[in-house]
Every structure is written in structure tokens, then in C-alpha cells.
Amino acid sequence: MKHYLRGLHLALYETLRQGFKPRITQGMRSVEQHEERYRASFALTHNEHGEQACIACMQCSNVCPSHVIEVTAGPKEASPATGKKRGWAADYTLNLQACILCEMCVQVCPTDAIVMVKVQEKPGFSREDLVLTMDKLYANAKARPLAWANGSILREMQDPKREVKP
Amino acid sequence: MDPIFQPFRDDPHYPLDRYEAAADLMLLNMGPQHPSTHGVFRLKLVLDGEIIVKAVPYMGYLHRGVEKMVEGLTFAQMTPIFNKHDYVSPMTNEQAYAVAVETALGIEVPRRARYIRTILAEIQRIASHLLWLSTFTLDMGGVIGGGAAMMMYNFREREDIFDLFEAVTGSRFHYNTHCIGGQRHDLPEGWVQRVRAFLDRQERAFDEYLRLIRNDIFDLRTKGVGVMSADLALGLGITGPNLRASGVDFDMRRDAPFHAYDEVEVRVAVAQGCDAYARYEVRMAEMRESVRILRLLLDQLPEGPICGSKPVKMANAVRVPDGRGYTAIEGPRGEIGTWLIGGGEDKGAKPFRLKIRPPSLHAMAAMSYLLPGHTVSDVVVVLGSLDPIMGEVDR
Amino acid sequence: MILDNPYLHALIVGLPLLAVALTVAGFGVFYERRFAAWIQLRRGPVWVGPQGIFQIVADALKMFQKEDLVPASADQAIFKLASWFPMFLALSLLAVVPMGAVEAEDGSWTAAWAVSSLDVGILWPLALGGLMVFPLWAAGWSSNNKYSLLSGMRMVAQGISYEIPMVLTAMVPVILAGSLSLDDIVTYQMNHGWFAVWPPGPGLVAFVIFFLTSLAEADRVPFDIPEAESEIVGGITIEYSGIRMGLFVLTEYAHTFVAAALTATLFLGGPHMPFSVGPAWMGVVWLLGKTLFLFFVIYWIRWTWLRYRADQLMDLAWRWLVPVSLGLVMLSAVWVQLMEGK
Numbered sequence: 001m002k003h004y005l006r007g008l009h010l011a012l013y014e015t016l017r018q019g020f021k022p023r024i025t026q027g028m029r030s031v032e033q034h035e036e037r038y039r040a041s042f043a044l045t046h047n048e049h050g051e052q053a054c055i056a057c058m059q060c061s062n063v064c065p066s067h068v069i070e071v072t073a074g075p076k077e078a079s080p081a082t083g084k085k086r087g088w089a090a091d092y093t094l095n096l097q098a099c100i101l102c103e104m105c106v107q108v109c110p111t112d113a114i115v116m117v118k119v120q121e122k123p124g125f126s127r128e129d130l131v132l133t134m135d136k137l138y139a140n141a142k143a144r145p146l147a148w149a150n151g152s153i154l155r156e157m158q159d160p161k162r163e164v165k166p
Numbered sequence: 167m168d169p170i171f172q173p174f175r176d177d178p179h180y181p182l183d184r185y186e187a188a189a190d191l192m193l194l195n196m197g198p199q200h201p202s203t204h205g206v207f208r209l210k211l212v213l214d215g216e217i218i219v220k221a222v223p224y225m226g227y228l229h230r231g232v233e234k235m236v237e238g239l240t241f242a243q244m245t246p247i248f249n250k251h252d253y254v255s256p257m258t259n260e261q262a263y264a265v266a267v268e269t270a271l272g273i274e275v276p277r278r279a280r281y282i283r284t285i286l287a288e289i290q291r292i293a294s295h296l297l298w299l300s301t302f303t304l305d306m307g308g309v310i311g312g313g314a315a316m317m318m319y320n321f322r323e324r325e326d327i328f329d330l331f332e333a334v335t336g337s338r339f340h341y342n343t344h345c346i347g348g349q350r351h352d353l354p355e356g357w358v359q360r361v362r363a364f365l366d367r368q369e370r371a372f373d374e375y376l377r378l379i380r381n382d383i384f385d386l387r388t389k390g391v392g393v394m395s396a397d398l399a400l401g402l403g404i405t406g407p408n409l410r411a412s413g414v415d416f417d418m419r420r421d422a423p424f425h426a427y428d429e430v431e432v433r434v435a436v437a438q439g440c441d442a443y444a445r446y447e448v449r450m451a452e453m454r455e456s457v458r459i460l461r462l463l464l465d466q467l468p469e470g471p472i473c474g475s476k477p478v479k480m481a482n483a484v485r486v487p488d489g490r491g492y493t494a495i496e497g498p499r500g501e502i503g504t505w506l507i508g509g510g511e512d513k514g515a516k517p518f519r520l521k522i523r524p525p526s527l528h529a530m531a532a533m534s535y536l537l538p539g540h541t542v543s544d545v546v547v548v549l550g551s552l553d554p555i556m557g558e559v560d561r
Numbered sequence: 562m563i564l565d566n567p568y569l570h571a572l573i574v575g576l577p578l579l580a581v582a583l584t585v586a587g588f589g590v591f592y593e594r595r596f597a598a599w600i601q602l603r604r605g606p607v608w609v610g611p612q613g614i615f616q617i618v619a620d621a622l623k624m625f626q627k628e629d630l631v632p633a634s635a636d637q638a639i640f641k642l643a644s645w646f647p648m649f650l651a652l653s654l655l656a657v658v659p660m661g662a663v664e665a666e667d668g669s670w671t672a673a674w675a676v677s678s679l680d681v682g683i684l685w686p687l688a689l690g691g692l693m694v695f696p697l698w699a700a701g702w703s704s705n706n707k708y709s710l711l712s713g714m715r716m717v718a719q720g721i722s723y724e725i726p727m728v729l730t731a732m733v734p735v736i737l738a739g740s741l742s743l744d745d746i747v748t749y750q751m752n753h754g755w756f757a758v759w760p761p762g763p764g765l766v767a768f769v770i771f772f773l774t775s776l777a778e779a780d781r782v783p784f785d786i787p788e789a790e791s792e793i794v795g796g797i798t799i800e801y802s803g804i805r806m807g808l809f810v811l812t813e814y815a816h817t818f819v820a821a822a823l824t825a826t827l828f829l830g831g832p833h834m835p836f837s838v839g840p841a842w843m844g845v846v847w848l849l850g851k852t853l854f855l856f857f858v859i860y861w862i863r864w865t866w867l868r869y870r871a872d873q874l875m876d877l878a879w880r881w882l883v884p885v886s887l888g889l890v891m892l893s894a895v896w897v898q899l900m901e902g903k
Contacts, residue, residue: 004877007381008866014377015315015600015865024322024602035329036354037336063481065243102246102342107350108479116336147336155477157352158345160276162471194707202791216711216871307867308791311782315864318601383783383867542711543792543870 039103039116039147042094042132043140049081052138053113056089060105060114068095069105092137096121096130109151116147171539174220178534182212182220189214194542198227202305202546205556209533209545218545221537223530228560233521240515241267241484246342251522252558253339254297257290257331258497259558260344262522265424266493266504267346268474270486278470279348280426285463286334286343287425287495288456289361292368293327294498295449296320298553302446303379305546306387316378323371326364333357346484347475358464365457372454388443392536392548395440402535403528406500407452408552411437411444418496425495430462442551449553482515499553500525524558567677575656575676581849582652582818587617589814589856596857597864624807632800636703643703644805646696650689651816657682658822659744662751662832662844671748682743683735686823687728690778693816694720697787697797700809704800712796715871716787719777722878723784727774729886733767734827736893747831755835757828763892768828770886772855775820777874780813782863786871821855822848829855 026032047053056073074090094114105114117140124130132140156162173180182191197208206227212220232251236244248263249256261283268275275283300317307313328338335341335351343351394404399412409416417434419427435451437444476483486508494503503523510518529552536548591606591614598605606613631640659675679685694717701713734756735741738749750756757768777784788796798809825831829851832844869877 002386002873002876002880003382004386004869004873004881005382008383010377011312011379011381011865012861014374015861018315018319018374018602019599021602023604024318024325025604027604027607035333035336037334037351038332039336059480063240063243063478065239065246100246100250100340101337102340103336103350104243104246104342104478107477108481110479149336154350155479158348158350158473158477160347160471160473160475192707194711201794216714303867305791308782308785308789310790311785311863311868312866313791314597315601318603322602378865379867381866383869386873387867387870541871543786543789546791 034118037148038118039101039149040120041096041117041140041144042099042105042137043115043117043144043146044092044113044134044137045115045141045146045150046138047111047113049079051079051081052089053111054089054092055087055111055113057087057110059108059110063104063108065102065104066098066100068098069093070095089134092134094132094137096132097127103149103154106149106151107154112150112152115141115150117141117144118147119144167539171217171219174538175535178220178222180220185214185219189219191219196542196545198224201309202549203556204301204549204554207530207549207554207556207559209537209549211537211542211545213542216541216543218537218540218542221534221545223533225527225530225556225559228556230561232561233519236520237510237517240481240512241346241486241517242478242481244520245344246340248522249340249342250557251524251561252497252499252502252526252555254555255290255294255498256340257286257343258495258502260341261287261425262493262495262497262502262504264344264346265495266491266506267484267486269493270489270491270506270508271346271484273347273474275348275474276471277426278468279472279474281463281467282349282353282472283344284425284427284430285361285460285467286331287497288460288463289327289330291456291498292453293324295453296324296327298449298498298550299375299446302547302550302553305550306384312378316375319371319374319378323364323368326367330357330361330364333360345473345475345478348471348473350473352472358467361460361464365460369454369457372450376450385443387543387547388446388551389439389441391442391540391544392551393441394532394536398532398535402531404500404532405525405528406496406498407435407448408445408500408529408532410435411448412440413438418494418501422494426463429466430459432459442547445551445553482512485514486517487514494523497525499529499555499558522561524561526552526554526556526558530554530559571656571676574660578655578660578676579652582655582815583811585818585853585856586811586815587621588614589818590620590810591617592856593814593860593863596860600861600864621807624804627803627806629805630800630802632705634705635800636705639699639703640800641805643696643700644801644808646699647693647812648808648815650693650696651812651819654686654689654819655822657685657743658826658831658848659747660832660845660848661842662747662834671744671751675744678744679742681741683731683741683746683827686819687724687731690727691720691724693778700801701797704797706800708793708795709797709799711793712787712799715793716780716797718871719780719784719786719874722875723774723777723882726770726878726882726886727778729883729890730767730771730774731827732890733763733886733893736890736897737764739897743826743831747826747833750830751833755828755830755833760893760896763889763896764828766885767889767893768824770882770889771828772824774882775824776859776862777878779816779820779859781817781859783866783868784874785863785868786874789868817859818852818856821859822852824855825851 045053061069061071070093072091074088076087078085192213194211197203198206208224210222211218245260249260251259300320303316304313332338335343394412396412396414399409415436420432435448437447488509490507492505494501505521507519510516595605606616609615609619656676657679663671697716698713701709734746738746756764832848834847
């Protein structure tokens with residue numbers, strides 16, 4: 001014999017009970033809460049001497065799975081601060097339209113130049129709005145909170161001979 | 167069910183003209199734009215009134231050519247690509263790929279990394295099954311109906327899981343937290359306590375879900391619908407919960423342990439019903455089992471390094487010069503296999519061939535066997551109970 | 562009464578009634594969305610006006626602005642006509658519902674203020690409710706869409722099957738009150754107690770069955786099989802757009818409101834005031850309150866239960882509801898004989 005109505009009152013009780021629980025959606029004017037390690041957009045940093053940290057080694061451009069990073073290397077010149085000869089990036093663009101935010105460029109950067117920031121880019125009206133030029137990337141580093149990771153931190157964390165905590 | 171449909175169930179190629187001559191058959195294309203086909207999936211249905219005589223599934227509307235694309239990428243670049251196959255459980259997809267390359271190279275993964283992988287995989291299994299439960303009830307109850315309430319309750323816990331993953335990896339969904347040889351991110355401070363708190367909440371939430379769906383309507387819609395015999399399931403290569411719901415006691419977590427599953431006891435959930443209800447039973451039991459396993463794993467979590475090879479510093483850091491092999495792990499939907507042939511371009515930094523064996527593709531093959539004799543309403547129940555992810559089916 | 566002219570009476574009583582019904586149907590969309598959001602841990606529409614109460618205005622404006630698309634291969638005339646008829650039918654069901662209560666000098670109560678006090682009042686909503694199937698089937702057929710066709714077929718099968726237990730259970734109050742007139746039925750309840758409560762057996766079961774069948778007639782969960790959007794993508798409304806689509810949506814709410822009002826009238830005493838005896842206009846408030854309570858229960862059910870399958874729906878109707886309601890009719894006849902015999 002088929003039954004049709006058993007157990008349905010439990011469902012009614014449950015939905016009514018859930019109505020008194022805290023809401024889980026956010027209104028459109030509420031502030032997004034994110035974790036410590038949240039990563040959203042990119043920035044280029046300066047090193048401790050105030051020079052651009054990028055040495056145009058092309059590792060980020062090579063490792064990018066979506067091929068969105070384009071670096072133009074300038075001539076190798078001596079650094080004014082230390083006097084050592086090093087590379088300079090003449091231009092650096094990161095096209096966020098195809099970026100998958102995988103953090104691989106941060107992982108491979110030997111000088112911690114490219115890092116991620118915690119604040120997302122705003123939606124734009126043209127394709128150019130989502131192309132992060134060198135100026136935008138440097139401005140991001142100043143204006144937005146930097147994300148937790150850079151290349152050194154990540155590689156140190158992954159080191160197979162890392163000190164075991166007691 | 168009318169015995170006239172039995173030959174159509176046994177053989178999807180059974181000729182239609184052997185059906186009742188007087189029948190006025192109607193052809194209905196269900197999908198690719200349909201709210202309940204779980205993505206872009208097309209079912210060609212031949213209907214006699216509301217009853218399906220023949221069903222032909224068409225895949226490939228979401229084909230992105232990933233397997234060809236990765237032949238042009240180095241091994242270090244591939245992890246973020248692979249977590250986009252099955253966009254409901256990205257974590258296990260990354261792991262399947264990482265395990266494949268580690269096996270090919272013989273890299274030993276540190277014990278802590280294996281534990282982290284197991285923990286992440288089990289949390290991901292809960293998240294994936296929660297999404298299955300919500301879409302399953304959405305298919306039965308409608309977007310404007312009881313299914314939507316269930317979905318919101320499921321997504322409350324699923325959001326907690328995303329928060330946990332975000333705390334580890336910095337990303338809510340496409341994590342890229344695995345590398346060849348281990349993990350890229352270690353667990354942050356206090357994360358273990360957060361997971362424990364989440365598990366307590368999740369256990370209470372199971373009772374809430376059951377109160378919503380343990381009633382006669384759910385039973386009527388699922389019992390006896392989409393009966394898949396063990397022979398059919400084994401013949402089609404169906405794995406995971408769908409196979410275990412057909413009464414086959416096989417789970418790679420217990421029978422071919424990977425990660426740290428050899429250090430915990432996995433109680434495999436098996437149901438004998440073979441129908442959509444049995445698949446529901448298996449998945450619910452698996453979620454509870456995942457909670458139990460997670461508690462054990464968190465207790466035993468060792469300290470130590472998280473990566474067995476040198477950190478990736480350049481794109482072609484990992485090379486597989488030659489060799490070929492198949493490795494598989496148990497994902498939330500079944501066996502995620504990877505068939506890898508090394509020795510591709512750039513002295514082996516790129517694969518010669520990398521084939522993914524997605525569990526959902528095999529489950530989709532069962533559709534034409536399961537549907538004849540059922541009504542149009544049952545299509546969405548059968549499809550939902552198989553839990554396919556079209557991104558994984560088409561790749 | 563001052564309104565001896567029936568046409569004038571119908572105009573004066575009917576126009577406010579229509580306004581109230583349409584307003585409630587319109588705001589039903591808003592009430593439902595907020596209630597569903599409350600159940601589902603969401604917020605719902607909160608931005609248009611204070612607490613979002615003007616959401617319906619925004620929705621209606623959107624509907625009006627959209628293009629009135631008629632598919633080239635549709636049966637044009639029927640397609641256009643079919644979108645208007647359900648609304649007329651749903652609202653005209655209300656014509657016989659008595660909305661007020663008048664106290665006589667000897668302390669007994671009489672129902673009053675129906676738009677039209679038909680002697681065979683109960684037959685009017687039942688007959689027109691049965692007619693609802695035709696425009697909906699016409700819409701399903703003329704859309705020239707296979708999903709719409711399936712939906713129309715389900716609509717006809719479900720509408721006709723559930724008409725039978727609905728009529729049979731509506732006969733229970735008729736037999737108990739001894740009259741086909743809704744005025745008499747309500748008057749009887751005012752003086753003898755609600756039919757949902759008394760007589761304890763047949764009245765309560767008849768109330769539940771009538772409520773379930775009116776859910777099926779109005780295509781509400783768990784019987785919303787004709788418009789199952791996860792199976793047949795919304796059914797008959799699939800090809801409609803703009804204000805025609807809006808009319809179907811409004812009809813849904815109007816029909817639900819009317820079904821709730823009818824159930825309240827037949828089984829919950831209509832405008833009867835159970836606790837306090839107040840002025841006659843309080844009866845209108847009580848009727849509205851009872852109707853909105855049933856309205857709330859319908860949406861509570863809608864956002865909680867899953868839906869049946871078409872064959873299970875038929876099974877439920879023909880194997881359970883029809884025999885049980887037949888038995889109820891006999892039981893109530895026996896009850897009346899026993900009570901009159903005393």
C-alpha cells in the first residue's frame with residue numbers, strides 16, 4: 001500500500017524553525033568579510049631601496065598558465081642604491097580578463113616583486129579597464145592591503161628541510 | 167513498469183519500430199538549455215505520452231579541449247587548470263593530477279602533506295555531496311518550492327567549508343594548493359579547531375536535512391526510480407557512490423589506499439536498493455562517515471614539512487622524461503583516473519599525453535539504460551541521483 | 562437593505578471586493594517572497610520602498626515595459642485570449658462568498674453581503690473552477706511548444722481528477738447545513754459551530770481534503786505538476802512574456818487567494834467571529850484573517866514540500882480522495898439523520 005502524507009509535518013516544523021535562525025545572505029551594501037590569506041588582485045612592489053623590485057627575469061611570464069603576463073625587459077644597468085648590475089622591467093602588463101588567480105607568478109618570483117592584494121578590481125566598462133598596466137600595479141601596492149603571501153614566504157613554507165615545530 | 171519497455175532498457179539501440187505500432191510517439195529535446203540538466207547536457211527523448219520509450223544522451227556542449235591544451239603546458243602550470251574540470255570538487259581533481267605525476271616520478275610525499283590532502287579531500291567530499299543533495303531536491307521540488315529551502319540550508323554549511331578552504335589557500339574555489347610533491351600552503355594557526363567546530367555544526371545539520379526530506383513524497387519520487395543493476399554498473403565502468411548504491415562493495419579509499427587513508431579505518435557505505443533512493447542513502451552515509459574520518463585525522467595530524475620536492479621556482483621545474491602509467495584516486499563522484507605519458511616537448515617538461523577518466527562521463531552513459539519506462543518527471547530525478555558534473559563529463 | 566437593486570448591489574459590494582482581491586493577489590507576491598526568504602535564511606526583497614513593500618510595483622512596471630512577444634508559429638488568437646480568461650474566472654469565484662454577519666433581534670446570526678446571494682451558490686465556484694482548465698489548456702496547446710503541450714495535458718488530467726473529490730467534499734457542508742446557498746451554510750456555521758470542528762469526524766477530514774484539492778486546482782506545491790519548472794520548464798507560461806506572463810502570475814495568486822477564501826467560507830465559518838461579538842464589519846476582517854491564514858499555510862507548504870509525480874497524483878486522487886470523500890458524504894448524511902432523529 002502506498003502512503004502519501006507521512007512525515008510531511010516534520011518538514012513543516014523544520015522550515016518554521018529555520019526561520020528564527022540568523023540570516024546567511026549579505027545585503028548589497030554590507031562589507032565582505034575575508035580570511036587572512038584571501039587573494040584577489042595584483043600589485044608590483046618596490047624593494048627596500050625604493051627601486052622597482054622586478055628584475056625582468058620572465059619567470060612569471062613563463063609560468064603563467066593563461067599567458068596573461070607580458071614583461072618587456074629594459075637594458076641591464078647598475079642599481080643606484082647598491083651599485084650592482086641588475087635587470088629592469090621597461091613595461092609590465094597583467095591582463096586580468098583571462099587571469100585565473102592561481103598565484104603561480106607569486107610563487108616563482110625570485111625578488112618578491114609581483115604579489116597579490118586583498119581587494120578586488122572593480123568591474124569596468126571596457127576591456128582596457130581590466131588590463132593592469134605597470135602604473136596600476138604600482139598604485140595597487142600603495143593603495144591596497146597586500147595579501148599574505150609573497151614568493152619567499154611561499155617557498156620557505158614549502159621547503160622540504162623546513163624546521164619541524166616542537 | 168510495463169514489460170514492453172524491458173528490451174529498450176536492456177539495449178539502447180533496440181529499434182523503435184518494434185514498439186507498439188499504434189503509438190503516437192513524440193520527440194522531445196530536453197536541454198541543452200534546461201534548468202535541471204546540471205549544466206549543458208542534451209537528452210533526446212522519444213515519448214509515448216509522458217512515458218519515455220527511448221533516451222539518447224548527447225554530451226560535449228561544455229567541451230573545452232583541456233586534454234589537448236595541457237600538452238602545451240608544463241607540469242608546474244597544470245594544477246590550476248585541473249581544478250576546473252569538476253567545478254564542484256576542485257580539491258580532489260588537483261590531487262588526482264598531483265598523485266599521477268608523483269607516482270610517475272617516484273616522489274615521496276611527506277606525511278603531514280598526505281594528512282592535509284586527506285583532510286581537504288574529505289571536507290571537499292562533504293561539500294560536493296551537499297551540493298548534490300541540494301540539486302537533487304531542487305530537481306524534485308523545484309526552484310520555487312521545497313527544494314530551494316533545502317538548497318539554502320545546504321549552502322549555509324557549504325559556505326562554512328569555503329571559508330575553511332579560503333583560510334588555507336586564500337581562494338574560495340579554485341585553490342591551486344597542491345604541487346608536485348606536496349602542498350603549497352600549510353595549515354594556518356587555529357584552523358584545526360575551526361574544522362572541529364564546523365564538524366559539530368555539520369552533524370547537527372544532518373538531522374535538519376533529514377527532517378525536511380524523510381517523508382513520503384521523497385520516498386515516492388525516489389524509490390524504484392532509475393534501477394541500475396550491479397552488472398550494468400560494472401559493465402559501464404561506473405564508480406563511486408553510484409556503484410556502491412548498486413550493491414558493489416568497492417571504495418578505493420579502503421581497497422587501494424592513497425594519501426593517508428591507510429592510516430584510518432574507512433567504513434564503506436553500501437546500499438542494495440540500486441535505485442535513486444539507494445544512491446541518496448549511500449551519499450548521506452558517506453557524509454557522516456567523512457565527519458567521523460575527519461575527527462580521526464585531525465587527532466593524528468603530524469608536524470613536519472609539507473612538500474617532498476624543491477619549491478617550484480620556474481615553469482619547467484618538473485620533468486617526466488619518459489614512462490607511462492595510470493593512477494586513480496577516489497573523488498566524491500568516483501574514480502578520477504589520470505593516464506599520463508611522459509616525454510613530451512621541452513625534454514619532458516610537458517606531457518606527451520594526459521588523459522582524464524572522469525567518473526561522471528561513465529555515469530552519463532547509464533542514462534539511456536535507466537530511463538525507458540519512466541515518465542518525464544523521473545528524468546530529472548535519475549539524472550540528479552547520478553550526480554553528474556558536466557564540466558567533468560566534457561572536459 | 563438599501564440595495565434592493567441587485568445590479569447596484571453587485572457594483573457597490575463587488576468593486577471593493579475586486580480591489581481587495583487584486584491588491585491581495587498583487588501583494589501576495591511580495592508576502593510570499595519575504596516569507597520564503599524568512600524560511601530560507603535569506604533577506605528577500607528589501608530595497609524598493611520601506612522593507613521592500615513596493616517591490617510589486619517595480620515588478621509590474623517591468624512586466625508592462627517588456628515586449629509582448631507572440632511566437633510566429635503559435636495560434637495567435639487563442640494564444641492571446643488564453644492569457645486573459647483565467648483571471649476573470651478566478652476572480653468571479655468570489656461573487657457568492659458572504660463577507661459580513663448581521664445579528665438578528667433574537668440573537669441569532671445571519672450571513673450577508675455577498676455580491677450575489679445565489680440560492681445554488683456553491684455550484685457557482687465549483688462550476689467556474691472547473692472551467693479554469695479550458696483557458697489553461699488552450700494556452701498550452703496554442704503555444705506550439707512541446708513542454709507547454711505536456712503541461713496543458715497534465716493540467717487537464719489534474720484539474721478534472723481533483724474536481725471530483727473537491728465537489729464531493731463540498732457536499733459535506735451542503736448536507737450538514739441542508740442548503741446549497743453559501744449564505745445558509747455560513748449562517749448554519751454561525752449558529753452551530755464551524756464545520757472544520759463540528760461534527761468532529763467528517764467535518765475535519767472534509768476540510769483537509771477540500772484544502773488539498775484546492776491546492777491541486779490552483780496548481781500549488783505539492784501538486785504543481787503542470788508548471789513543474791524543473792521538469793517541463795514552467796509549462797504553459799513558457800512562451801508568454803511581458804504583461805501576459807504577468808497576468809498568469811497574478812492569476813496564480815488570485816486563484817490561491819480565492820481558493821483560501823472559499824475554504825474559509827465552507828469550513829471555517831466565513832465571517833463568523835468566534836471569540837468576540839463585534840459590529841458587522843468585523844466579520845469582513847475575520848474572513849480576511851482566516852483567508853490570509855490559509856494563504857500563509859499554502860505558501861508554507863509550497864516552500865517546504867517536494868512535489869508528487871503525475872501518476873502518483875492521479876493515484877492519490879482516485880484511490881484515496883474520491884472514495885474517502887464519498888464515504889464522508891454518506892457519513893454526514895447519517896449524522897444529519899441521527900441529529901434530526903433526536
